[in-house]
Amino acid sequence: MKLQQKLVLLTTLSKGLMAAILLLALPWVVQTLVMRHTDSALRTELRQVQARIAQVGIGEFLPQGPAMRRTHYDLLQDEFIDLQATTSQPFRDTIGTFPRRQHGAAVDFRVLRHSGYYQGQLYTFEIGKSIASVEDVYDLLRTSAGYALAFTVLTTLLIELGVIGHLLQPVDHIVERLRAVRGPQAPDFPPLRTTTSDFQYLDASIQQMLLKIQRVFEQERQFIANASHELLTPISILQNRFENMLRAENLPEEAEAQLVTSQKTLQRMTATLRTLLLISRVENNQFPRNETVDVREVLTDAVEELEDRIGHKQISLQWNLTGQPMLAPASRTLIFTLIINLLSNAIKYNRAGGEIEISGQPEAGEAYVLNIRNTGKPIAADNLPHLFERFRRFDPEAAEGEGLGLAVVRSIAQLHFVQITVTSEKGPGTTFSLRLPPLVLLPTP
Amino acid sequence: MNVLIVEDDRALARELGLFLYDEHYHCDYARTGREASEKLFVNEYDFVLLDLGLPDQDGLELLAQARRERNKDASIIILSARGSVDDRINGLNLGADDYLPKPYSLLELGSRMQAVTRRKHGVVEDKLAFGGFVLNLSDRSLKHGDTPIVVTRKEFDLLHYLLLHRAKVLTRLQLSEHIWGSTMTDSSDHDSNYIDVHVKNVRKKLAQADAENEWIETVRGIGYRLRPDNATPAPAPAPAPAA
Numbered sequence: 001m002k003l004q005q006k007l008v009l010l011t012t013l014s015k016g017l018m019a020a021i022l023l024l025a026l027p028w029v030v031q032t033l034v035m036r037h038t039d040s041a042l043r044t045e046l047r048q049v050q051a052r053i054a055q056v057g058i059g060e061f062l063p064q065g066p067a068m069r070r071t072h073y074d075l076l077q078d079e080f081i082d083l084q085a086t087t088s089q090p091f092r093d094t095i096g097t098f099p100r101r102q103h104g105a106a107v108d109f110r111v112l113r114h115s116g117y118y119q120g121q122l123y124t125f126e127i128g129k130s131i132a133s134v135e136d137v138y139d140l141l142r143t144s145a146g147y148a149l150a151f152t153v154l155t156t157l158l159i160e161l162g163v164i165g166h167l168l169q170p171v172d173h174i175v176e177r178l179r180a181v182r183g184p185q186a187p188d189f190p191p192l193r194t195t196t197s198d199f200q201y202l203d204a205s206i207q208q209m210l211l212k213i214q215r216v217f218e219q220e221r222q223f224i225a226n227a228s229h230e231l232l233t234p235i236s237i238l239q240n241r242f243e244n245m246l247r248a249e250n251l252p253e254e255a256e257a258q259l260v261t262s263q264k265t266l267q268r269m270t271a272t273l274r275t276l277l278l279i280s281r282v283e284n285n286q287f288p289r290n291e292t293v294d295v296r297e298v299l300t301d302a303v304e305e306l307e308d309r310i311g312h313k314q315i316s317l318q319w320n321l322t323g324q325p326m327l328a329p330a331s332r333t334l335i336f337t338l339i340i341n342l343l344s345n346a347i348k349y350n351r352a353g354g355e356i357e358i359s360g361q362p363e364a365g366e367a368y369v370l371n372i373r374n375t376g377k378p379i380a381a382d383n384l385p386h387l388f389e390r391f392r393r394f395d396p397e398a399a400e401g402e403g404l405g406l407a408v409v410r411s412i413a414q415l416h417f418v419q420i421t422v423t424s425e426k427g428p429g430t431t432f433s434l435r436l437p438p439l440v441l442l443p444t445p
Numbered sequence: 446m447n448v449l450i451v452e453d454d455r456a457l458a459r460e461l462g463l464f465l466y467d468e469h470y471h472c473d474y475a476r477t478g479r480e481a482s483e484k485l486f487v488n489e490y491d492f493v494l495l496d497l498g499l500p501d502q503d504g505l506e507l508l509a510q511a512r513r514e515r516n517k518d519a520s521i522i523i524l525s526a527r528g529s530v531d532d533r534i535n536g537l538n539l540g541a542d543d544y545l546p547k548p549y550s551l552l553e554l555g556s557r558m559q560a561v562t563r564r565k566h567g568v569v570e571d572k573l574a575f576g577g578f579v580l581n582l583s584d585r586s587l588k589h590g591d592t593p594i595v596v597t598r599k600e601f602d603l604l605h606y607l608l609l610h611r612a613k614v615l616t617r618l619q620l621s622e623h624i625w626g627s628t629m630t631d632s633s634d635h636d637s638n639y640i641d642v643h644v645k646n647v648r649k650k651l652a653q654a655d656a657e658n659e660w661i662e663t664v665r666g667i668g669y670r671l672r673p674d675n676a677t678p679a680p681a682p683a684p685a686p687a688a
Contacts, residue, residue: 225527229498232526233454236548240460243551246616246667247467257666263618270548288531308599312642 004168011160012153019149026145030138035110039095042112042127046093049081049125050116058083058118077102078130080109086124090115097131107132170199174206217284224280235270242266275404278337279390282411287331289416295325295339295370295436298332299358302340309347310356320359325368328439330416338412341405342432346374349430366438375429384422446562448492449473451481451507452524453500461494464551478502485511490519492558495541497525497532505535512540520561524549550622556609573608575674576660578651580605589654599624600647603640607661607671616668617641644669 001009053061061083062070069084094113099106109128116123170192177189192203242263246256281287303310303317310317327335346356360370379387386392388410392403409432413420419435448470452458455476462472473488475481478499485493485507493511497504508521523536526547533544542561545554563570571583579588585601587594596604606623607615617640624643644661651660660672 229526232547233457236526237454237456237460239548240457240464240551243616243619244460244463244467246614247464253665260616260618260666263616267618304598308597308643308646309639311597312646 003171004164007164008157008161012157015153015156019153022149023146026142027138030141034137038110038129039112042095042110042129045127046112046114046125049127053118058123078132080128082126082128084124086115086122088122090117090122100128167196170194170196170203174199174203178206220280220284221286224277224284228277231273235266235273238266239263239270272404275408279404279408279411282334282408282415285415287334287415289329289331291330291332292326292328293330293332293335295327295335296321298336298339302336302343305340306343306347313347313350314353315347315350316355318355318357320357322360323362323368325360325370325436326439327416327418327436334412334415338409341409342372345405346372346376349376350374351376368436370434370436371431373429373431378426379422379424379430381424384424387422446491447471447473447489448494449475449481449484449488449490450494451475451499451504452494452496453477453498461551464555468555478504478507481507482510485516486514490516493519493521495521495523497523497527497536505532505539508536508539508541520558520565522554522557522561524554550619552610552615552619553623556606556623559609573605575608575611575671576655576658578654580608592654594650594654596647596650599643600650603643604647607669611671612673614664614668614670620668
């Protein structure tokens with residue numbers, strides 16, 4: 001998940017949580033506030049009633065006769081004042097919620113009870129307000145609070161989305177830039193435009209790293225050039241000298257034989273050196289990858305190059321290639337080297353009269369899987385992971401070689417983002433599978 | 446023919462000179478870019494063998510210069526140990542006639558020089574013959590009289606190379622260098638046994654058409670040669686080495 005999404009999710013969740021808590025706490029808050037308000041209203045009313053009694057006397061409020069009790073309702077009957085003479089003890093003012101019958105239905109009333117002496121007689125007052133009206137207020141409050149909360153959450157969310165997006169934009173820029181790096185020649189980036197110091201720091205660090213990589217690549221390139229020159233020149237001298245010596249007419253046979261042997265040794269050394277330099281150049285990205293390579297055509301070429309060896313070992317070659325495997329951007333020279341190394345191994349380690357199968361099919365997700373299978377002696381499972389290491393050879397009986405072929409294969413495959421896997425079993429034999437990445441269209445020049 | 450060898454390594458220049466002298470070329474030497482410029486200004490050469498890694502100048506600059514000024518018609522062959530991928534492309538773009546990475550076989554160099562000369566003089570032989578056999582270079586086929594003989598690409602190359610250097614002994618190494626070049630990365634792929642196998646197959650195929658002669662001779666432990674054509678009626682001559 002992207003950082004931006006995570007941040008937005010976080011703020012959304014925390015806001016949602018706050019809103020939920022508020023909504024849950026709302027009944028209690030409203031209840032408490034409304035009760036307080038009602039209670040103070042009741043007290044005010046009591047004082048007004050007391051003042052009125054003091055003005056006009058208690059008789060005004062009481063009916064004449066023995067009942068000594070009267071209840072006044074207001075017009076809508078959600079308030080009442082009840083006055084009653086009593087013989088019991090006086091008590092302190094209390095406020096409570098009591099049900100009361102009204103038109104046959106029980107309605108909750110908030111009631112203030114008060115006792116007091118008037119003209120030597122103890123009276124109790126009850127002043128009540130219906131809570132039904134309170135509930136109405138509460139409903140209204142809850143609805144409007146809900147809307148207000150939702151509105152607030154949404155508005156702040158939108159603002160935050162915008163702000164977070166804007167703040168995190170440099171991250172996208174940095175990633176874009178890193179992606180654009182396609183080799184040692186890092187493009188020269190202008191400094192990132194941001195006021196966030198973290199991003200400035202990150203950008204500067206990346207620039208520094210790119211420069212460092214560039215320097216290392218440059219040094220390596222220089223080293224390869226020097227090594228090539230310094231090592232290949234003396235080899236050249238020796239090779240040419242041996243060649244000239246062998247041209248002499250009157251050379252003793254024994255000397256001739258020794259020269260041929262020396263020449264062979266030199267040849268081995270040359271091949272090894274060339275291969276090491278090739279690997280270095282591949283890893284140093286010195287091969288331009290700017291072609292679209294038709295893999296089937298390369299395979300055909302490589303097979304033609306090796307037809308004599310295939311024939312000599314009486315190996316039967318089977319083609320089971322479906323579709324049109326293409327690779328781009330790629331270097332045809334290198335892909336040819338990769339294929340010819342795999343095929344040459346498939347011949348070298350095969351048994352006489354064996355079989356080589358070249359098969360392949362496009363896979364879901366646009367990748368193409370190419371398999372080169374040979375019926376050679378199976379490779380021990382322990383050795384499989386080390387197969388592509390330099391100077392590794394596992395079959396002591398096999399033909400001479402430096403064990404660099406597969407190292408070359410690996411470095412070329414890596415350069416082209418080709419995944420390579422090996423399976424080896426008795427029966428079907430050893431299979432090298434190349435997973436070609438989906439074609440990247442080259443810009444037309 | 447006049448050859449200018451531009452090479453900073455004395456020993457290497459010497460071996461090259463020895464070989465070319467043997468092949469009847471006249472050699473001149475330059476060890477630096479400056480020296481080469483001077484010689485190119487004063488003399489006319491048929492060939493310039495150019496090392497790219499000169500102490501004072503990039504060989505490619507010298508190449509461009511030679512192409513601009515005097516010696517416009519000289520054939521230039523780049524001999525380089527740098528072996529960078531761009532060098533070859535740049536060199537050929539700048540007008541070099543051929544490119545050989547070091548180390549190369551002298552015989553291969555000689556063959557390339559002959560090929561360049563033939564191209565330059567518009568000699569397009571598309572047929573070479575020996576005994577009763579004819580190699581058709583344009584469609585890469587082999588015939589004996591009217592009977593076609595099926596050969597593989599490598600077998601054809603082998604026979605062609607032997608025929609180009611007819612009567613000379615070619616070592617297995619020279620043959621393998623020519624046939625495989627630097628395609629193979631493992632030295633075992635250069636194994637001279639492969640050459641023996643090729644030779645065996647070619648011999649077998651030749652013998653099917655002409656059982657009386659052994660055309661490809663084994664020369665001790667060194668290599669092979671195509672037998673000179675004494676007994677049989679004179680065929681179209683193999684291209685004379687440029688002298």
